Amino acid sequence: MANLTDLEERALRELGPIETQRRRGETFQREGDQLSGFHLHNAGWISSSIVLRGGKRLIQKVHLPGDILGTPSMALQTAADTLTCITDAVTAYVPYTRFRDLYTLAPRVAALFTMAVQIERLSLMDMLAAVGNASARARLSRLLLDLRARLAPLGLVEENAFDLPLTQEVLGDLLGLTSVHVNRTIRDMEREGLIARSDHRIKLVDVAKLQHLSPLLLRQLAFEPPWLPPRA
Template identity: 35%
Template sequence: MSDSCFVVRLNRYLDLTPTEKKAVASLEREPRDYPSGSMLWQEGDDLSELLIVHQGWALSESRLPTGKRQILRFHFSGDMIGASGIAFRDAPSSIVAATDMVVCRFPRRALGETFTEHPRLAALFFSISQMESIDLYDRLRALGRSEGKARLANLFLSIAARMRAVSGQHNPVIRIPLTQSDLGDAVGLTQVHVNRLIRQMTEEKLITRNRSTVTLVDEPKLIELARFVDRFSALDSSWFPSPRG
C-alpha cells in the first residue's frame, strides 16, 4: 500500500483507516505501460473503466468544430481519470498520454462496490471531484475574462496547487513536461503567443522555465495577476460519515 500514489493523495485530506487504504490500493492492480502519444480512450468510447495515474502525464482533450484542440485538464501521478464523466456511458473527452505513463485500469463497477463498503471514501471522492470541477470553472472564467498572461499564470498555479496536494510540499519548482503547444491549447492561445508570454513573465521575474520545469519566482504577484484561489489546500470533511471497519 505504501506504493499507492492514490492512497497518498487521499491521505493528505483524510486520515484513512487501514481498511480504507486497502480498498483504495486494490483499485491500482495490474499497472500498464503506455508510451507518449498513446490514446487511452477517445471521446465517445464506452466508459466502462476508470484510470489511476501511477506515473507520467496525460491530457484530457476535445476537438472543436474547427478541428482545433481544446485541452480541458492535465492528469498526473495520483489522479483518477474518468470520474468527472462517470454519470455517462460514453467518454465526454479523449485521454492522451503526454509522456510515457504507467496507468492502472479498473472497472467502473469496482468504484460502486468500494462506495457501498466504505461510504466515507465515497464522500471523499465526491469532494475531490467537486474541488477539481471548481478549479476548472475558475480556469474557464480566466479564459473568458483575462489577458493571456493571467491565463498562463492561472494554469501554472493550478498545476502547482494540485501537485502540492499530492506531495505535501510547498515547492516553487514544478515539473511541467508539456510543449508550448499543449500550454496554448489549455489556455486558448497560439504557440507563438505562449512563447512570447513566457519570455515576458521571465523578464518580469515572475517565473523561470528550464525545459520541463517552471519555477514560480514571485508567487504572490502571480496569484494577484491571476486572481487565483487554491481549491486544493483544504477540504471540509466535517459532514463525512464515520469510517467502517
C-alpha cells in the same frame, strides 16, 4: 489529504490493483469509446481533450498523479473525452462494478470520491473563469500557481521550481491562446523576473507578484468536511 482506516486503504488499493505502464504520446481512451470503467492516475502527466465539430482539438485539463481519469463519462453511454499521455505514465483501471461495491463496503471512501469529483469541478470552473476574462499574463500566472500547488504534495516542487513537460501548443489550448502568444507571454514574464526557464523546468521566481497577477485566489480545499460518513 484524507485519513483512511486500514480497511479503507485496502478497499482503495483493490479498486485498481493492476497498473499499466504507458508511453509518452499514447492515447488509451478516445472520445466516443464504449466504456465499462475509469482510470486511477498513478504517475506521469496525462491530457484530457475533446474535438469540436469543426475538427479542432481542445485540451481541457492536464492531469497529475492522484487524479481520477474518465469520471465524466460515467454519465454517458460513451467516453466524453480523449486521454493522452504527455509523458510516460502509469494508470490503473477500475471497472464501474468494482466502484459500485465501494458504496456498501467502504461508504466513506465512496464519499471521498464524490469530494474528488467536486474538486475537479472547481478546477474546471476556475479555468473557465480565467480563460474567459483575464489577460494572457494573468491566465499563465494562474496555471503555474495551480500546477505548483498540485505538484507540491507529490514532492515534485523544489524551491518553487518544477518540471513542465508541456509544449507551447498544449499551453495555448489550456489558456485559450495561440502558441505564438504563449511564447511571447513567457518571454515577457522571464524578462520581468517573474519566472525562469531551463529546458523543461520552470521556476516561479516572484510568487507574490504571480499571485497578484492571477485573476483568482487559490482555493483552500476541505478534504474531510464534517458531513462525511464517520470512520469505521
